[in-house]
Amino acid sequence: MTRIGVLGPGGVGGVLAARLGAAGHEVSVLATERTAAAITMAGLRLTAPDGETVTAPVARPWLTAPVDLLIIAVKATDLLPALTRVPAALLGAATIVPFLNGIDHPALLRAAYPAATVVPASISIEATRHRPGVVEQLTSMADLVLADDTPAGAAAVGLFAAAGLTVATQSDEASVLWRKLGFLAPLALATTAADQPIGAARDAAPQRLRALVEETAAAAGTAGVRIDPDFVGSRLAALPPTMLSSMLKDRRSGRALELDAIAGPVVRALGADRAPTTVAVAREILAAT
Numbered sequence: 496m497t498r499i500g501v502l503g504p505g506g507v508g509g510v511l512a513a514r515l516g517a518a519g520h521e522v523s524v525l526a527t528e529r530t531a532a533a534i535t536m537a538g539l540r541l542t543a544p545d546g547e548t549v550t551a552p553v554a555r556p557w558l559t560a561p562v563d564l565l566i567i568a569v570k571a572t573d574l575l576p577a578l579t580r581v582p583a584a585l586l587g588a589a590t591i592v593p594f595l596n597g598i599d600h601p602a603l604l605r606a607a608y609p610a611a612t613v614v615p616a617s618i619s620i621e622a623t624r625h626r627p628g629v630v631e632q633l634t635s636m637a638d639l640v641l642a643d644d645t646p647a648g649a650a651a652v653g654l655f656a657a658a659g660l661t662v663a664t665q666s667d668e669a670s671v672l673w674r675k676l677g678f679l680a681p682l683a684l685a686t687t688a689a690d691q692p693i694g695a696a697r698d699a700a701p702q703r704l705r706a707l708v709e710e711t712a713a714a715a716g717t718a719g720v721r722i723d724p725d726f727v728g729s730r731l732a733a734l735p736p737t738m739l740s741s742m743l744k745d746r747r748s749g750r751a752l753e754l755d756a757i758a759g760p761v762v763r764a765l766g767a768d769r770a771p772t773t774v775a776v777a778r779e780i781l782a783a784t
């Protein structure tokens with residue numbers, strides 16, 4: 496049994512907290528005051544294609560006891576304030592597995608928690624937090640990718656897999672994060688700018704979608720990660736037409752967008768001149784939100 500903390504028990508964090516709790520781990524969630532109270536009073540309810548579970552993790556607004564592994568699943572826009580709930584002295588040499596979209600957060604986490612080991616990770620899932628303590632996994636897809644180039648990373652892979660989650664590995668941080676972004680950035684930017692699911696967004700502007708794919712692949716190349724634009728294009732073409740990105744869901748709910756976390760790395764890697772479509776689409780989104 497591993498002591499696991501989950502910072503941000505929303506869509507992603509709620510699914511992982513529920514599944515790891517059901518697998519017998521000692522799970523505590525670190526949440527906003529209201530969510531911590533809701534989970535303390537009524538538990539954490541997960542509805543998923545394989546059924547409904549109610550688990551009873553310990554919920555608190557900040558870490559009060561050591562954990563072996565800390566999952567971070569807040570939005571990038573909330574990361575900095577959320578970290579105040581986890582004192583570095585208490586976290587010590589724990590393993591941190593962040594599931595945020597984007598590229599830039601591991602550096603912040605390493606600076607904030609110098610004794611910990613940060614294991615870069617990504618997740619492909621469609622998960623939603625309906626209200627505090629009530630989350631839904633919408634499809635059976637729940638695919639984790641972790642960097643297994645450290646003993647802590649290899650141990651975390653084993654822990655998630657033993658809880659029944661699908662886990663793939665990459666040997667380095669850049670590959671984990673850029674491969675996710677190589678697919679996500681075109682999907683999120685195209686759908687959010689169009690305010691349409693991927694089917695309508697790709698039909699309305701196929702060349703623009705292709706340009707987003709090529710710019711993100713070129714940006715990944717600057718970090719030594721080779722992404723084939725044709726492969727990403729075929730994955731995007733195969734998505735169900737009704738699929739939304741989490742950025743579009745955020746736009747429609749009036750929540751803060753992870754625009755810097757998703758478009759920023761592409762523009763910072765290439766410069767604005769070599770990422771004209773990413774810049775134009777991001778500016779449209781900024782103007783509309």
Ligand SMILES: NC(=O)C1=CN([C@@H]2O[C@H](COP(=O)(O)OP(=O)(O)OC[C@H]3O[C@@H](n4cnc5c(N)ncnc54)[C@H](OP(=O)(O)O)[C@@H]3O)[C@@H](O)[C@H]2O)C=CC1
Pocket residue numbers: 502503504505506507508525526527529530568569570571573576577578580594595596618619620621622623624626627741753
């Ligand atoms: N949802 C999805 O399907 C996917 C999401 N991702 C990525 O995963 C990450 C998490 O996204 P997602 O699960 O959708 O986000 P949600 O909004 O569903 O959940 C975020 C959680 O963070 C909590 N939170 C916000 N601010 C703080 C704070 N200051 N202190 C503590 N907790 C806080 C929220 O609390 P409260 O509930 O109290 O508001 C909420 O529980 C993002 O980077 C996203 O891009 C990646 C793949 C798919």
Ligand SMILES: CC(C)(CO)C(=O)C(=O)O
Pocket residue numbers: 596618619620621679682683739740741742
């Ligand atoms: C790629 C996708 C849709 C699924 O995980 C996602 O990560 C997101 O929308 O944020």
